[in-house]
Amino acid sequence: MRNIIIIDDHPLTISAYKSLLTQEFENNICVHTAHNGNEVIQKVSALAANQEKICLAIVDYSIPPSDDGTIKNGTDVAALIKKHFKNCMLVFLTMHNEPLLLHNLHLKFSPQGIISKNDIDADSFAGIIKSISEGKIYRSDTMIESLSIIMNKKINFDEIDSQILLLLSKKVKSKDLPKYIELSQSAIEKRKYKIKEQLLGEKGTDKELVAVAKAYNLI
Structure with missing residues:
Protein backbone atom coordinates (compact mmCIF):
# COMPACT_ATOMS: atom_id res chain seq x y z
CA MET A 1 0.00 0.00 0.00
CA GLU A 145 4.06 27.99 -22.28
CA SER A 146 4.79 29.94 -19.08
CA LEU A 147 8.17 28.30 -18.49
CA SER A 148 9.16 28.97 -22.11
CA ILE A 149 8.93 32.72 -21.48
CA ILE A 150 12.02 32.51 -19.25
CA MET A 151 13.89 30.43 -21.84
CA ASN A 152 12.90 32.58 -24.82
CA LYS A 153 14.10 35.75 -23.14
CA LYS A 154 17.35 33.97 -22.23
CA ILE A 155 17.04 35.03 -18.62
CA ASN A 156 19.61 33.35 -16.42
CA PHE A 157 18.13 33.33 -12.93
CA ASP A 158 18.83 30.75 -10.28
CA GLU A 159 16.48 29.87 -7.43
CA ILE A 160 17.65 32.72 -5.18
CA ASP A 161 17.44 35.32 -7.97
CA SER A 162 13.87 34.25 -8.65
CA GLN A 163 13.02 34.42 -4.97
CA ILE A 164 14.45 37.95 -4.67
CA LEU A 165 12.35 39.21 -7.56
CA LEU A 166 9.21 37.50 -6.31
CA LEU A 167 9.66 39.03 -2.85
CA LEU A 168 10.21 42.48 -4.31
CA SER A 169 7.03 42.07 -6.35
CA LYS A 170 5.19 41.39 -3.09
CA LYS A 171 6.46 44.74 -1.79
CA VAL A 172 9.01 43.27 0.60
CA LYS A 173 11.56 46.03 1.16
CA SER A 174 15.15 45.43 0.14
CA LYS A 175 16.41 45.86 3.71
CA ASP A 176 14.02 43.09 4.84
CA LEU A 177 15.08 40.50 2.24
CA PRO A 178 17.61 38.82 4.60
CA LYS A 179 14.63 37.84 6.77
CA TYR A 180 13.45 35.61 3.92
CA ILE A 181 16.72 34.65 2.23
CA GLU A 182 19.74 33.26 4.04
CA LEU A 183 22.18 35.75 2.55
CA SER A 184 23.77 38.95 3.81
CA GLN A 185 22.41 42.29 2.66
CA SER A 186 25.53 42.89 0.56
CA ALA A 187 25.22 39.49 -1.15
CA ILE A 188 21.57 40.21 -1.95
CA GLU A 189 22.46 43.63 -3.36
CA LYS A 190 25.05 42.05 -5.66
CA ARG A 191 22.44 39.63 -6.94
CA LYS A 192 19.93 42.45 -7.43
CA TYR A 193 22.52 44.32 -9.51
CA LYS A 194 22.91 41.33 -11.84
CA ILE A 195 19.14 40.87 -12.07
CA LYS A 196 18.75 44.52 -13.05
CA GLU A 197 21.49 44.13 -15.67
CA GLN A 198 19.48 41.36 -17.32
CA LEU A 199 16.05 42.99 -17.16
CA LEU A 200 16.82 46.72 -17.23
CA GLY A 201 20.13 46.71 -19.06
CA GLU A 202 21.29 49.35 -16.64
CA LYS A 203 20.84 50.60 -13.10
CA GLY A 204 17.33 51.21 -11.83
CA THR A 205 15.11 51.19 -8.78
CA ASP A 206 13.44 48.11 -7.32
CA LYS A 207 10.11 49.56 -8.44
CA GLU A 208 11.35 49.83 -12.02
CA LEU A 209 12.69 46.28 -11.85
CA VAL A 210 9.34 44.88 -10.74
CA ALA A 211 7.53 46.93 -13.40
CA VAL A 212 9.73 45.50 -16.18
CA ALA A 213 9.32 41.97 -14.82
CA LYS A 214 5.55 42.43 -14.94
CA ALA A 215 5.75 43.85 -18.44
CA TYR A 216 7.64 40.71 -19.50
CA ASN A 217 4.89 38.63 -17.83
CA LEU A 218 7.45 37.05 -15.52
CA ILE A 219 5.40 37.74 -12.37
Missing part, protein backbone atom coordinates in the same frame (compact mmCIF):
# COMPACT_ATOMS: atom_id res chain seq x y z
CA ARG A 2 1.48 3.32 -1.11
CA ASN A 3 0.89 6.62 0.69
CA ILE A 4 -0.18 9.64 -1.35
CA ILE A 5 -0.89 13.04 0.19
CA ILE A 6 -3.09 15.73 -1.37
CA ILE A 7 -2.81 19.32 -0.16
CA ASP A 8 -5.56 21.71 -1.30
CA ASP A 9 -7.71 24.20 0.57
CA HIS A 10 -10.96 23.13 -1.13
CA PRO A 11 -12.56 20.05 0.50
CA LEU A 12 -14.65 19.23 -2.57
CA THR A 13 -11.57 19.31 -4.78
CA ILE A 14 -9.68 16.99 -2.45
CA SER A 15 -12.68 14.65 -2.28
CA ALA A 16 -12.86 14.48 -6.09
CA TYR A 17 -9.10 13.89 -6.45
CA LYS A 18 -9.18 11.18 -3.81
CA SER A 19 -12.09 9.36 -5.46
CA LEU A 20 -10.49 9.48 -8.92
CA LEU A 21 -7.11 8.25 -7.66
CA THR A 22 -8.62 5.45 -5.61
CA GLN A 23 -10.37 4.14 -8.72
CA GLU A 24 -7.31 4.54 -10.96
CA PHE A 25 -4.95 2.80 -8.53
CA GLU A 26 -7.57 0.11 -7.74
CA ASN A 27 -7.49 0.78 -3.99
CA ASN A 28 -3.76 0.04 -3.77
CA ILE A 29 -3.06 3.44 -2.26
CA CYS A 30 -3.74 5.20 1.02
CA VAL A 31 -4.67 8.84 0.41
CA HIS A 32 -3.90 11.39 3.12
CA THR A 33 -5.21 14.94 2.90
CA ALA A 34 -4.52 18.39 4.30
CA HIS A 35 -6.38 21.66 3.76
CA ASN A 36 -4.02 24.18 5.36
CA GLY A 37 -0.53 24.67 6.75
CA ASN A 38 -1.40 23.39 10.22
CA GLU A 39 -2.78 20.13 8.83
CA VAL A 40 0.24 19.70 6.56
CA ILE A 41 2.61 19.90 9.54
CA GLN A 42 0.42 17.52 11.56
CA LYS A 43 0.02 14.90 8.81
CA VAL A 44 3.62 14.95 7.60
CA SER A 45 5.00 14.83 11.15
CA ALA A 46 2.71 11.94 12.10
CA LEU A 47 3.66 9.87 9.05
CA ALA A 48 7.35 10.52 9.63
CA ALA A 49 7.06 9.61 13.32
CA ASN A 50 5.39 6.31 12.35
CA GLN A 51 8.22 5.69 9.85
CA GLU A 52 5.75 5.60 6.97
CA LYS A 53 6.77 6.92 3.58
CA ILE A 54 4.92 9.29 1.28
CA CYS A 55 5.61 8.21 -2.27
CA LEU A 56 3.77 11.06 -4.01
CA ALA A 57 2.52 14.50 -2.96
CA ILE A 58 0.01 16.60 -4.90
CA VAL A 59 0.44 20.19 -3.77
CA ASP A 60 -1.67 23.27 -4.47
CA TYR A 61 0.57 26.35 -4.31
CA SER A 62 -1.98 28.54 -2.51
CA ILE A 63 -3.11 27.23 0.87
CA PRO A 64 -3.93 28.91 4.21
CA PRO A 65 -0.68 29.37 6.17
CA SER A 66 0.20 27.59 9.40
CA ASP A 67 -0.18 29.40 12.70
CA ASP A 68 3.56 29.23 13.37
CA GLY A 69 4.39 30.87 10.02
CA THR A 70 6.56 28.02 8.74
CA ILE A 71 4.09 27.07 6.01
CA LYS A 72 3.09 30.03 3.85
CA ASN A 73 2.54 28.40 0.47
CA GLY A 74 3.27 25.34 -1.65
CA THR A 75 7.01 26.01 -1.65
CA ASP A 76 7.11 25.56 2.12
CA VAL A 77 4.87 22.49 1.88
CA ALA A 78 7.19 20.85 -0.66
CA ALA A 79 10.28 21.72 1.40
CA LEU A 80 8.76 20.11 4.51
CA ILE A 81 7.77 16.97 2.61
CA LYS A 82 11.21 16.66 1.02
CA LYS A 83 12.86 17.14 4.42
CA HIS A 84 11.13 14.04 5.77
CA PHE A 85 10.63 12.05 2.57
CA LYS A 86 13.58 12.68 0.25
CA ASN A 87 12.37 10.33 -2.49
CA CYS A 88 8.78 11.58 -2.54
CA MET A 89 7.53 12.54 -6.01
CA LEU A 90 6.16 16.10 -6.15
CA VAL A 91 3.28 17.32 -8.29
CA PHE A 92 2.31 20.99 -8.18
CA LEU A 93 -1.31 21.39 -9.24
CA THR A 94 -2.27 25.06 -9.21
CA MET A 95 -4.01 28.00 -10.83
CA HIS A 96 -0.77 30.01 -10.72
CA ASN A 97 1.03 30.36 -14.05
CA GLU A 98 3.52 33.17 -13.37
CA PRO A 99 6.72 32.17 -15.21
CA LEU A 100 9.09 33.28 -12.46
CA LEU A 101 7.17 31.43 -9.75
CA LEU A 102 7.05 28.25 -11.86
CA HIS A 103 10.72 28.65 -12.75
CA ASN A 104 11.53 28.89 -9.04
CA LEU A 105 9.57 25.70 -8.26
CA HIS A 106 11.30 23.94 -11.14
CA LEU A 107 14.77 24.96 -9.96
CA LYS A 108 14.19 24.31 -6.27
CA PHE A 109 12.47 20.93 -6.45
CA SER A 110 12.69 19.50 -9.99
CA PRO A 111 9.12 18.25 -9.48
CA GLN A 112 7.79 15.31 -11.44
CA GLY A 113 4.68 17.33 -12.31
CA ILE A 114 3.72 20.98 -12.77
CA ILE A 115 0.09 21.16 -13.83
CA SER A 116 -2.39 23.97 -14.35
CA LYS A 117 -5.82 23.20 -12.94
CA ASN A 118 -7.22 24.67 -16.15
CA ASP A 119 -5.49 21.95 -18.19
CA ILE A 120 -7.07 18.91 -16.56
CA ASP A 121 -10.50 17.42 -16.01
CA ALA A 122 -12.02 14.34 -14.41
CA ASP A 123 -11.14 12.22 -17.45
CA SER A 124 -7.44 13.13 -17.55
CA PHE A 125 -6.44 13.79 -13.94
CA ALA A 126 -6.00 10.28 -12.56
CA GLY A 127 -4.25 8.96 -15.66
CA ILE A 128 -1.73 11.82 -15.57
CA ILE A 129 -0.98 11.22 -11.89
CA LYS A 130 -0.58 7.49 -12.47
CA SER A 131 1.85 8.08 -15.34
CA ILE A 132 3.87 10.40 -13.08
CA SER A 133 3.93 7.73 -10.37
CA GLU A 134 5.39 5.35 -12.97
CA GLY A 135 8.27 7.72 -13.73
CA LYS A 136 7.00 10.17 -16.35
CA ILE A 137 7.85 13.88 -16.04
CA TYR A 138 4.79 15.96 -16.85
CA ARG A 139 4.24 19.64 -17.61
CA SER A 140 0.78 20.68 -18.74
CA ASP A 141 0.40 22.95 -21.79
CA THR A 142 -0.14 26.15 -19.82
CA MET A 143 2.93 25.48 -17.69
CA ILE A 144 5.12 24.70 -20.71
Whole structure:
Protein backbone atom coordinates (compact mmCIF):
# COMPACT_ATOMS: atom_id res chain seq x y z
CA MET A 1 0.00 0.00 0.00
CA ARG A 2 1.48 3.32 -1.11
CA ASN A 3 0.89 6.62 0.69
CA ILE A 4 -0.18 9.64 -1.35
CA ILE A 5 -0.89 13.04 0.19
CA ILE A 6 -3.09 15.73 -1.37
CA ILE A 7 -2.81 19.32 -0.16
CA ASP A 8 -5.56 21.71 -1.30
CA ASP A 9 -7.71 24.20 0.57
CA HIS A 10 -10.96 23.13 -1.13
CA PRO A 11 -12.56 20.05 0.50
CA LEU A 12 -14.65 19.23 -2.57
CA THR A 13 -11.57 19.31 -4.78
CA ILE A 14 -9.68 16.99 -2.45
CA SER A 15 -12.68 14.65 -2.28
CA ALA A 16 -12.86 14.48 -6.09
CA TYR A 17 -9.10 13.89 -6.45
CA LYS A 18 -9.18 11.18 -3.81
CA SER A 19 -12.09 9.36 -5.46
CA LEU A 20 -10.49 9.48 -8.92
CA LEU A 21 -7.11 8.25 -7.66
CA THR A 22 -8.62 5.45 -5.61
CA GLN A 23 -10.37 4.14 -8.72
CA GLU A 24 -7.31 4.54 -10.96
CA PHE A 25 -4.95 2.80 -8.53
CA GLU A 26 -7.57 0.11 -7.74
CA ASN A 27 -7.49 0.78 -3.99
CA ASN A 28 -3.76 0.04 -3.77
CA ILE A 29 -3.06 3.44 -2.26
CA CYS A 30 -3.74 5.20 1.02
CA VAL A 31 -4.67 8.84 0.41
CA HIS A 32 -3.90 11.39 3.12
CA THR A 33 -5.21 14.94 2.90
CA ALA A 34 -4.52 18.39 4.30
CA HIS A 35 -6.38 21.66 3.76
CA ASN A 36 -4.02 24.18 5.36
CA GLY A 37 -0.53 24.67 6.75
CA ASN A 38 -1.40 23.39 10.22
CA GLU A 39 -2.78 20.13 8.83
CA VAL A 40 0.24 19.70 6.56
CA ILE A 41 2.61 19.90 9.54
CA GLN A 42 0.42 17.52 11.56
CA LYS A 43 0.02 14.90 8.81
CA VAL A 44 3.62 14.95 7.60
CA SER A 45 5.00 14.83 11.15
CA ALA A 46 2.71 11.94 12.10
CA LEU A 47 3.66 9.87 9.05
CA ALA A 48 7.35 10.52 9.63
CA ALA A 49 7.06 9.61 13.32
CA ASN A 50 5.39 6.31 12.35
CA GLN A 51 8.22 5.69 9.85
CA GLU A 52 5.75 5.60 6.97
CA LYS A 53 6.77 6.92 3.58
CA ILE A 54 4.92 9.29 1.28
CA CYS A 55 5.61 8.21 -2.27
CA LEU A 56 3.77 11.06 -4.01
CA ALA A 57 2.52 14.50 -2.96
CA ILE A 58 0.01 16.60 -4.90
CA VAL A 59 0.44 20.19 -3.77
CA ASP A 60 -1.67 23.27 -4.47
CA TYR A 61 0.57 26.35 -4.31
CA SER A 62 -1.98 28.54 -2.51
CA ILE A 63 -3.11 27.23 0.87
CA PRO A 64 -3.93 28.91 4.21
CA PRO A 65 -0.68 29.37 6.17
CA SER A 66 0.20 27.59 9.40
CA ASP A 67 -0.18 29.40 12.70
CA ASP A 68 3.56 29.23 13.37
CA GLY A 69 4.39 30.87 10.02
CA THR A 70 6.56 28.02 8.74
CA ILE A 71 4.09 27.07 6.01
CA LYS A 72 3.09 30.03 3.85
CA ASN A 73 2.54 28.40 0.47
CA GLY A 74 3.27 25.34 -1.65
CA THR A 75 7.01 26.01 -1.65
CA ASP A 76 7.11 25.56 2.12
CA VAL A 77 4.87 22.49 1.88
CA ALA A 78 7.19 20.85 -0.66
CA ALA A 79 10.28 21.72 1.40
CA LEU A 80 8.76 20.11 4.51
CA ILE A 81 7.77 16.97 2.61
CA LYS A 82 11.21 16.66 1.02
CA LYS A 83 12.86 17.14 4.42
CA HIS A 84 11.13 14.04 5.77
CA PHE A 85 10.63 12.05 2.57
CA LYS A 86 13.58 12.68 0.25
CA ASN A 87 12.37 10.33 -2.49
CA CYS A 88 8.78 11.58 -2.54
CA MET A 89 7.53 12.54 -6.01
CA LEU A 90 6.16 16.10 -6.15
CA VAL A 91 3.28 17.32 -8.29
CA PHE A 92 2.31 20.99 -8.18
CA LEU A 93 -1.31 21.39 -9.24
CA THR A 94 -2.27 25.06 -9.21
CA MET A 95 -4.01 28.00 -10.83
CA HIS A 96 -0.77 30.01 -10.72
CA ASN A 97 1.03 30.36 -14.05
CA GLU A 98 3.52 33.17 -13.37
CA PRO A 99 6.72 32.17 -15.21
CA LEU A 100 9.09 33.28 -12.46
CA LEU A 101 7.17 31.43 -9.75
CA LEU A 102 7.05 28.25 -11.86
CA HIS A 103 10.72 28.65 -12.75
CA ASN A 104 11.53 28.89 -9.04
CA LEU A 105 9.57 25.70 -8.26
CA HIS A 106 11.30 23.94 -11.14
CA LEU A 107 14.77 24.96 -9.96
CA LYS A 108 14.19 24.31 -6.27
CA PHE A 109 12.47 20.93 -6.45
CA SER A 110 12.69 19.50 -9.99
CA PRO A 111 9.12 18.25 -9.48
CA GLN A 112 7.79 15.31 -11.44
CA GLY A 113 4.68 17.33 -12.31
CA ILE A 114 3.72 20.98 -12.77
CA ILE A 115 0.09 21.16 -13.83
CA SER A 116 -2.39 23.97 -14.35
CA LYS A 117 -5.82 23.20 -12.94
CA ASN A 118 -7.22 24.67 -16.15
CA ASP A 119 -5.49 21.95 -18.19
CA ILE A 120 -7.07 18.91 -16.56
CA ASP A 121 -10.50 17.42 -16.01
CA ALA A 122 -12.02 14.34 -14.41
CA ASP A 123 -11.14 12.22 -17.45
CA SER A 124 -7.44 13.13 -17.55
CA PHE A 125 -6.44 13.79 -13.94
CA ALA A 126 -6.00 10.28 -12.56
CA GLY A 127 -4.25 8.96 -15.66
CA ILE A 128 -1.73 11.82 -15.57
CA ILE A 129 -0.98 11.22 -11.89
CA LYS A 130 -0.58 7.49 -12.47
CA SER A 131 1.85 8.08 -15.34
CA ILE A 132 3.87 10.40 -13.08
CA SER A 133 3.93 7.73 -10.37
CA GLU A 134 5.39 5.35 -12.97
CA GLY A 135 8.27 7.72 -13.73
CA LYS A 136 7.00 10.17 -16.35
CA ILE A 137 7.85 13.88 -16.04
CA TYR A 138 4.79 15.96 -16.85
CA ARG A 139 4.24 19.64 -17.61
CA SER A 140 0.78 20.68 -18.74
CA ASP A 141 0.40 22.95 -21.79
CA THR A 142 -0.14 26.15 -19.82
CA MET A 143 2.93 25.48 -17.69
CA ILE A 144 5.12 24.70 -20.71
CA GLU A 145 4.06 27.99 -22.28
CA SER A 146 4.79 29.94 -19.08
CA LEU A 147 8.17 28.30 -18.49
CA SER A 148 9.16 28.97 -22.11
CA ILE A 149 8.93 32.72 -21.48
CA ILE A 150 12.02 32.51 -19.25
CA MET A 151 13.89 30.43 -21.84
CA ASN A 152 12.90 32.58 -24.82
CA LYS A 153 14.10 35.75 -23.14
CA LYS A 154 17.35 33.97 -22.23
CA ILE A 155 17.04 35.03 -18.62
CA ASN A 156 19.61 33.35 -16.42
CA PHE A 157 18.13 33.33 -12.93
CA ASP A 158 18.83 30.75 -10.28
CA GLU A 159 16.48 29.87 -7.43
CA ILE A 160 17.65 32.72 -5.18
CA ASP A 161 17.44 35.32 -7.97
CA SER A 162 13.87 34.25 -8.65
CA GLN A 163 13.02 34.42 -4.97
CA ILE A 164 14.45 37.95 -4.67
CA LEU A 165 12.35 39.21 -7.56
CA LEU A 166 9.21 37.50 -6.31
CA LEU A 167 9.66 39.03 -2.85
CA LEU A 168 10.21 42.48 -4.31
CA SER A 169 7.03 42.07 -6.35
CA LYS A 170 5.19 41.39 -3.09
CA LYS A 171 6.46 44.74 -1.79
CA VAL A 172 9.01 43.27 0.60
CA LYS A 173 11.56 46.03 1.16
CA SER A 174 15.15 45.43 0.14
CA LYS A 175 16.41 45.86 3.71
CA ASP A 176 14.02 43.09 4.84
CA LEU A 177 15.08 40.50 2.24
CA PRO A 178 17.61 38.82 4.60
CA LYS A 179 14.63 37.84 6.77
CA TYR A 180 13.45 35.61 3.92
CA ILE A 181 16.72 34.65 2.23
CA GLU A 182 19.74 33.26 4.04
CA LEU A 183 22.18 35.75 2.55
CA SER A 184 23.77 38.95 3.81
CA GLN A 185 22.41 42.29 2.66
CA SER A 186 25.53 42.89 0.56
CA ALA A 187 25.22 39.49 -1.15
CA ILE A 188 21.57 40.21 -1.95
CA GLU A 189 22.46 43.63 -3.36
CA LYS A 190 25.05 42.05 -5.66
CA ARG A 191 22.44 39.63 -6.94
CA LYS A 192 19.93 42.45 -7.43
CA TYR A 193 22.52 44.32 -9.51
CA LYS A 194 22.91 41.33 -11.84
CA ILE A 195 19.14 40.87 -12.07
CA LYS A 196 18.75 44.52 -13.05
CA GLU A 197 21.49 44.13 -15.67
CA GLN A 198 19.48 41.36 -17.32
CA LEU A 199 16.05 42.99 -17.16
CA LEU A 200 16.82 46.72 -17.23
CA GLY A 201 20.13 46.71 -19.06
CA GLU A 202 21.29 49.35 -16.64
CA LYS A 203 20.84 50.60 -13.10
CA GLY A 204 17.33 51.21 -11.83
CA THR A 205 15.11 51.19 -8.78
CA ASP A 206 13.44 48.11 -7.32
CA LYS A 207 10.11 49.56 -8.44
CA GLU A 208 11.35 49.83 -12.02
CA LEU A 209 12.69 46.28 -11.85
CA VAL A 210 9.34 44.88 -10.74
CA ALA A 211 7.53 46.93 -13.40
CA VAL A 212 9.73 45.50 -16.18
CA ALA A 213 9.32 41.97 -14.82
CA LYS A 214 5.55 42.43 -14.94
CA ALA A 215 5.75 43.85 -18.44
CA TYR A 216 7.64 40.71 -19.50
CA ASN A 217 4.89 38.63 -17.83
CA LEU A 218 7.45 37.05 -15.52
CA ILE A 219 5.40 37.74 -12.37
